[in-house]
Every structure is written in C-alpha cells, then in structure tokens.
Amino acid sequence: MARMPLAQRRQQLVDAAIAVLTRDGVPKTTTRAIVAEAGTSLSVFHYCFDSKQELLDAVIKALVNTTVDLAEASFEAGATRKEMVRAGLEAYWSHVVANPDHHLLTYELTQYCLRTPGYAEVARQQYEHYSHAFIALLDGIGAKPALPPEVMGRYLAALIDGITLDWLVRRDDRSARQVLDLMAQQIDEVMLLPESTPA
C-alpha cells in the first residue's frame, strides 16, 4: 500500500466504513470488512484508531453533518410559495429515492446511538436538527405560520421521517408521492396563513 499521512488515512478509513455500513448494514461492518474496503490491513486500522468505537465516533460525526447539510440544502428555490414548498420536498425526496441505503443507515445509526451508552445525545441532536431545518425552511420562504413554528417544525419533521421510513420498507413510489402531495397541500393550505395577494 502507498504510504499516506495519518489524517488522510483516517479519512480513507472513515469513507470505507461508511461504504460498508451503507452496503451491508451495521452488524456486518467488522473491522476486517472496513480495511478490506479500504484496501489496507488491520494493523493500519489500529495505527489510526484506538478502537472500532473511536472510528464509529468519526463516522457518526461525518454522517450527521452530511445529513443535516442535505436537509438544509434541500429546501431552496421556487417561484410561488406553493412551488417552493413542493420544490423543497421534491429535492429531499429525490435524494431519498437515489440513496435509499444512505437513509436506511441513518435510521440504523439512530438506533445504534439509542442502544449505546453515552450516544443518546448524538441521536437527540440529530432530531433537533431535523425540525429546526423545517422551521428555517418555512421562515426562509417568508411564510406566516398559522401555528407555533416549533410545533409545526416537529410535526413536519416527524411526518417526512415517517414517510421516508414507510417508503424504505414498502418501496411504494406511487403511495409515497401521493402522501407527499398531501403533505405539501397541508402545508400550503392549512398550516400557513394565506398569502397577501398583490393588487
């Protein structure tokens, strides 16, 4: 193997671990599978990380960051308010459909954190981020919520989380799209105050 500075090798192992986690799931992600994916050896692994747990720390940090970035970046442009809402959901949804394993892994890691002493807080922050992302979206659109934004954010985050999980389980595209449409409609027609129509 080509020699590589420590930081770079660490990053490579984190990437390899994410690849294996995504492809094979948490239980099958052994240290040997990770180093095989990275094309290196066990000794290199323990040269870079004290333990498997320390690597998982780094993996979780990396994944949470990308997931949050995704959630925040998903909600962007559109012409009318209704279009912006739909565009945001659409952006998120196309990422789900294109990367089902990524999202499945997110759920798995959440579970892992809940079961691993000292990691519950990590999962907690992850879910805080989700609802905050929705609040920020609605705020960014310039929408006037008809309800407390906090409650709306959590409602919508829970809803999209449930829709995602349902699709990951049943892979029913038509059903998912119908429910997403209903969600967009609910947001626009029910949860936000009517737009001030320009004269």
Next chain:
Amino acid sequence: MARMPLAQRRQQLVDAAIAVLTRDGVPKTTTRAIVAEAGTSLSVFHYCFDSKQELLDAVIKALVNTTVDLAEASFEAGATRKEMVRAGLEAYWSHVVANPDHHLLTYELTQYCLRTPGYAEVARQQYEHYSHAFIALLDGIGAKPALPPEVMGRYLAALIDGITLDWLVRRDDRSARQVLDLMAQQIDEVMLLPESTPA
C-alpha cells in the same frame, strides 16, 4: 430444570428472547443470553430450534401479531367524533410511553428484516397493517374522509410513526403531546368532512 413438553419450552424460549431483545437490543441478544433468561441450557435451545434464525422467525411472528393487535385495539370509544379520534391517539400514546423499549424493538426488528434476505416482506406487511388500522379506525368512527382513505391512512400512519420515533429519541413529552394535539385537530377539522349537525 423441570421437564416440559416441546411446544411449551419453545414458547418459553420465545418469551425469554423477547425479554432480552426488549431489554438489551438485537445485537446483544445471543443464544446464551436467551437461555440464561429462560433459565435453561444451550442444549435445550438447540433441541427446540434448529438455529438462532429459526427462533427469530418465531419471535418476529409473535411480536408483529401483538403490535398489530395493539394498533387496532388502541382505537376505540369516545362520545363525539373528535373525542373518539383523541381517545384513539391517547390509547396508542399511553402504550408508547409505558413501553418505550417495546416500540424501540419494533423499529429495530423492522431494520433487521430489511437487512436480512427473505425478511423484507415481513416488514412490508407490518407497515401495511399500520395504515390499514388507520383506515379501519376512521371507517369505524363513521367519518366521511375528505380525501381518498388509502392516502389518509398512509399519511396518518407515517405521521404517528414519525412522532413515536421522535419521542423515542428525544423523550420530549411536551413536544410530543403538542404534535399529537395538532394531529388530532388536523384529522377532525381538515381531513374529515364536517359532521352533519342534528337539528
């Protein structure tokens, strides 16, 4: 150990497995932990089941049944339509709060099924049951849906699933209750046609 007929011993091992799964999670549920919980030996285990997988089959069947029963039984009486909806959600929610480990395990097993070849269909059926339970609830209430019942059922099932997961992660009772209230309100005021007011 007292001698016991095969079927009874099997049931005992399934119960023990559920206890360990609930308490310690899927990864820590080893055959040894199961037989220790049941107070028997490994040999008894392999006398009753060919493999750990075969036991898990039985466990999943048992758990899915109880979960579905719960979901269906949760939705019962109340005076007005609004009260019935709230009572149904309340019944479900009190079970969640009283048995968080049970519900956490449900999510874990869903993941397990998705990752285990040949078990995806089990998870799929589980989620079918959830939305059907909602459709049946609304139908049982005698409510006139303002939307296709199929879509509403999936929307509500996804929503309650997301709310449950959010609470399991953040354990924020106040937030959960607010979102549940909003859900009840949405159902009553938006998703169902107005009740025909008696003269």
Next chain:
DNA sequence: TAGGAAGTAGGACAAATGACCTGATAGGCG
C-alpha cells in the same frame, strides 16, 4: 548520507458466539 520517526505488513491471541454431540434421566406406557 545516516539516523530516526512515521507508516505498513502479517501473524497471533483471547474472548465471544453459534452449533453440536454424547451421555444421563425422567416419566409415561405396556
């Protein structure tokens, strides 16, 4: 250019785990 540190290689080891085997024993049935 020599020395030393940073990085790599491969093997080894103990613990955990699923699976199984042989012999003992209980308890119904003739």
Next chain:
DNA sequence: CGCCTATCAGGTCATTTGTCCTACTTCCTA
C-alpha cells in the same frame, strides 16, 4: 415394574471478531 422415548445437562469445536505485537520499509531531516 421395566422399558423406551422425549427431554435435559455439560462439555467441546470451529468460526468470527476486536485487539495487539514485532519486524520491516519508506521518507524526512540534520
């Protein structure tokens, strides 16, 4: 009562998995 089948006990084996150790190589630097 005595047999014989169903049930149980304990030990054992092979595999997997995380961890680590020692020796080797590359590369920077004084």
